[in-house]
Amino acid sequence: MPVARPETSDVRVIAHVDMDCFYVQVEQRKQPELRGLPTAVVQYNEWQGGGLIAVSYEARKCGVKRSMRGDEAKAACPEIQLVQVPVARGKADLNLYRSAGSEVVSILAQSGKCERASIDEVYLDLTDAAESMLADAPPESLELIDEEVLKSHILGMSRKDGDDFKESVRDWICRKDADRRDKLLSCGIIIVAELRKQVLKETEFTCSAGIAHNKMLAKLASGMNKPAQQTVVPYSAVQELLSSLPVKKMKQLGGKLGTSLQTDLGVDTVGDLLQFSETKLQEHYGINTGTWLWNIARGISGEEVQGRLLPKSHGSGKTFPGPRALKSLSTVQHWLNQLSEELSERLSSDLELNKRIASTLTLHASAFKSRDSDSHKKFPSKSCPLRYGVTKIQEDAFNLFQAALREYMGPFGSKPGNKQETWRITGLSVSASKIVDIPSGTSSIMRYFQSQSTAPSRSADGCVQDHVEMTPSATEGCSVQRSTEAQAIIHEEDTGVTYTLPNFENPDKDIDLVSKEDVVSCPSSEVTVIPTQLESNRSTQTKRTGRKINNQNEKNRGMPSIVDIFKNYNATPLSKQETQEDSTVSSTSRRANFSSSSHSNKVNQEVEERRETDWGYKIDEIDQSVFDELPAEIQRELRSFLHPNKRLNTSKSKGDGSTSSIAHYFPPLNR
DNA sequence: ACGGCTCAAACC
DNA sequence: TGGTTTGAG
Numbered sequence: 001m002p003v004a005r006p007e008t009s010d011v012r013v014i015a016h017v018d019m020d021c022f023y024v025q026v027e028q029r030k031q032p033e034l035r036g037l038p039t040a041v042v043q044y045n046e047w048q049g050g051g052l053i054a055v056s057y058e059a060r061k062c063g064v065k066r067s068m069r070g071d072e073a074k075a076a077c078p079e080i081q082l083v084q085v086p087v088a089r090g091k092a093d094l095n096l097y098r099s100a101g102s103e104v105v106s107i108l109a110q111s112g113k114c115e116r117a118s119i120d121e122v123y124l125d126l127t128d129a130a131e132s133m134l135a136d137a138p139p140e141s142l143e144l145i146d147e148e149v150l151k152s153h154i155l156g157m158s159r160k161d162g163d164d165f166k167e168s169v170r171d172w173i174c175r176k177d178a179d180r181r182d183k184l185l186s187c188g189i190i191i192v193a194e195l196r197k198q199v200l201k202e203t204e205f206t207c208s209a210g211i212a213h214n215k216m217l218a219k220l221a222s223g224m225n226k227p228a229q230q231t232v233v234p235y236s237a238v239q240e241l242l243s244s245l246p247v248k249k250m251k252q253l254g255g256k257l258g259t260s261l262q263t264d265l266g267v268d269t270v271g272d273l274l275q276f277s278e279t280k281l282q283e284h285y286g287i288n289t290g291t292w293l294w295n296i297a298r299g300i301s302g303e304e305v306q307g308r309l310l311p312k313s314h315g316s317g318k319t320f321p322g323p324r325a326l327k328s329l330s331t332v333q334h335w336l337n338q339l340s341e342e343l344s345e346r347l348s349s350d351l352e353l354n355k356r357i358a359s360t361l362t363l364h365a366s367a368f369k370s371r372d373s374d375s376h377k378k379f380p381s382k383s384c385p386l387r388y389g390v391t392k393i394q395e396d397a398f399n400l401f402q403a404a405l406r407e408y409m410g411p412f413g414s415k416p417g418n419k420q421e422t423w424r425i426t427g428l429s430v431s432a433s434k435i436v437d438i439p440s441g442t443s444s445i446m447r448y449f450q451s452q453s454t455a456p457s458r459s460a461d462g463c464v465q466d467h468v469e470m471t472p473s474a475t476e477g478c479s480v481q482r483s484t485e486a487q488a489i490i491h492e493e494d495t496g497v498t499y500t501l502p503n504f505e506n507p508d509k510d511i512d513l514v515s516k517e518d519v520v521s522c523p524s525s526e527v528t529v530i531p532t533q534l535e536s537n538r539s540t541q542t543k544r545t546g547r548k549i550n551n552q553n554e555k556n557r558g559m560p561s562i563v564d565i566f567k568n569y570n571a572t573p574l575s576k577q578e579t580q581e582d583s584t585v586s587s588t589s590r591r592a593n594f595s596s597s598s599h600s601n602k603v604n605q606e607v608e609e610r611r612e613t614d615w616g617y618k619i620d621e622i623d624q625s626v627f628d629e630l631p632a633e634i635q636r637e638l639r640s641f642l643h644p645n646k647r648l649n650t651s652k653s654k655g656d657g658s659t660s661s662i663a664h665y666f667p668p669l670n671r
Numbered sequence: 672a673c674g675g676c677t678c679a680a681a682c683c
Numbered sequence: 684t685g686g687t688t689t690g691a692g
Contacts, residue, residue, distance in 0.1 A: 053692095066692095069674090118677085118692055251691080255691090256689075317675085319676080322672050325672085368672080382685090383686080
């Protein structure tokens with residue numbers, strides 16, 4: 001069967017860059033004395049030495065493998081250095097690795113479209129850069145080829161016996177009679193070698209890379225020669241490469257699908273797939289998967305490199321295995337508070353650094369019932385609009401949990417007649433998704449708010465009725481207990497100050513303005529916890545800190561920016577009736593438009609020209625009293641990015657009463 | 672009833 | 684749509 005030939009116009013140069021045992025490298029950069037030693041990163045040392053999550057290549061030589069316990073690793077390799085991942089709030093804290101990953105991304109994103117595939121992997125589309133190089137300074141014209149380039153592995157490269165390896169590589173790269181595809185790959189090789197050197201120089205991290213005509217092949221190649229090497233898959237090498245490649249080695253075939261191919265179709269290698277017609281594969285695995293399988297058997301993968309440098313969601317979770325399973329509401333709440341704190345902190349960072357806002361909060365849990373037959377029933381996930389602020393996230397997360405728990409336990413959940421049927425929670429996680437950019441045209445708005453915030457008034461007793469909007473499924477049947485939170489307004493002279501701005505029409509729904517020092521979490525010693533009454537569903541835990549996150553604070557002290565407004569604007573809860581009324585008019589456009597705007601991201605703004613995010617909010621959805629207070633210039637600016645979007649699809653549906661995040665910042669006017 | 676913690680995407 | 688499942692590192 002022939003391998004499909006890509007049209008010359010379609011030829012792309014794709015690279016997959018994979019950091020070598022990344023967490024280990026991060027720790028070795030922090031502790032240089034560990035360099036060169038067999039090292040592993042381990043989390044939670046308590047039980048059997050903790051679990052390994054990254055293993056250095058020195059340690060791998062001694063037979064240490066990921067998925068070993070710390071103790072086993074010690075046994076296999078007595079001299080191994082075990083480094084623990086940082087712990088914060090009683091759970092693993094991966095922020096160190098996240099930011100290290102960002103360092104790498106920011107370097108790799110320079111030469112073309114870049115997709116952050118995971119914390120330590122990126123895809124690059126180097127087509128344009130390679131074409132430019134081919135036009136301006138083709139490899140064959142170069143008199144000097146970098147050493148790193150010459151160390152590249154070129155699949156299928158014939159090697160003359162007498163020739164040195166590097167000489168063969170040089171010859172291949174500089175061939176004048178190569179076809180265009182190979183020449184473009186040669187340019188890719190040079191570019192990637194240069195990028196990897198730059199990553200090493202600027203971050204001290206080594207990485208490996210694959211260079212090919214599509215993502216699938218590039219990914220395959222990056223793992224073939226590790227660490228600190230790069231591998232190229234010329235078009236001519238594809239067929240042979242795939243013919244003997246075990247299906248389970250392919251990107252999406254490592255799981256059940258790959259197993260099914262083996263057991264149901266007798267397919268052991270990707271090459272074996274060539275025997276099956278497209279329709280045959282579609283019969284077995286559906287239209288999409290079938291076609292996809294047919295294509296990958298031929299080395300075809302049209303998947304584009306997404307221009308996305310930032311994650312699409314943030315999550316914070318923890319497992320409570322075996323005897324540690326949670327069995328009381330109060331411990332669940334404690335852990336949800338911890339997880340919510342971390343999540344909130346990361347949302348704040350995302351807001352500050354990337355000017356993005358998340359709009360959905362989701363709670364996941366895993367559970368079992370000790371007494372019951374259907375003890376393996378899935379614990380349902382629940383989501384609701386995300387409101388910024390630690391205590392709000394904590395409160396909403398807990399309410400989501402309780403809603404899910406009732407559903408999980410059924411109608412007789414905690415009735416007295418029930419004979420001790422009880423639940424255990426073995427895992428909890430909270431996550432934030434539907435992250436969108438703050439519109440770019442807010443600069444004058446920001447200046448306005450900065451100039452306005454001269455003397456914020458402090459609220460004496462902001463007692464706010466605070467409802468949590470629940471998803472329809474959560475509210476139906478077992479109605480969710482609406483929480484009533486006494487808004488904690490605390491004044492501290494030296495550290496953070498919480499201000500409240502009046503919302504003129506609704507004086508009981510004020511806007512919190514918290515100076516930046518307030519937002520960041522702090523070492524536990526500085527935390528003041530106001531006791532929480534669990535049973536009455538009141539959550540008033542408030543965290544204080546005096547730590548700063550950046551030097552902007554000095555200048556902006558007491559001068560909240562629009563960022564602070566977004567961060568701390570108290571959601572004005574919509575009553576059910578209000579929500580429904582509102583939804584008939586505007587919720588449709590709001591929702592539909594939100595999903596479309598979620599496609600925009602930082603990278604698109606950098607690579608293509610920046611497109612104004614259209615929030616799709618009508619002016620009259622903004623509290624009129626707030627709006628009227630703004631100068632005409634600001635009003636115009638607001639109109640420009642809040643203007644209703646006509647191109648959206650209105651065919652669908654009525655609103656379902658849920659609200660998106662922006663509605664919390666600019667709640668509908670109650671007339 | 673341990674591999675822990677994240678993420679993305681397809682699916683219905 | 685939200686919620687589930689799958690798969691990945």
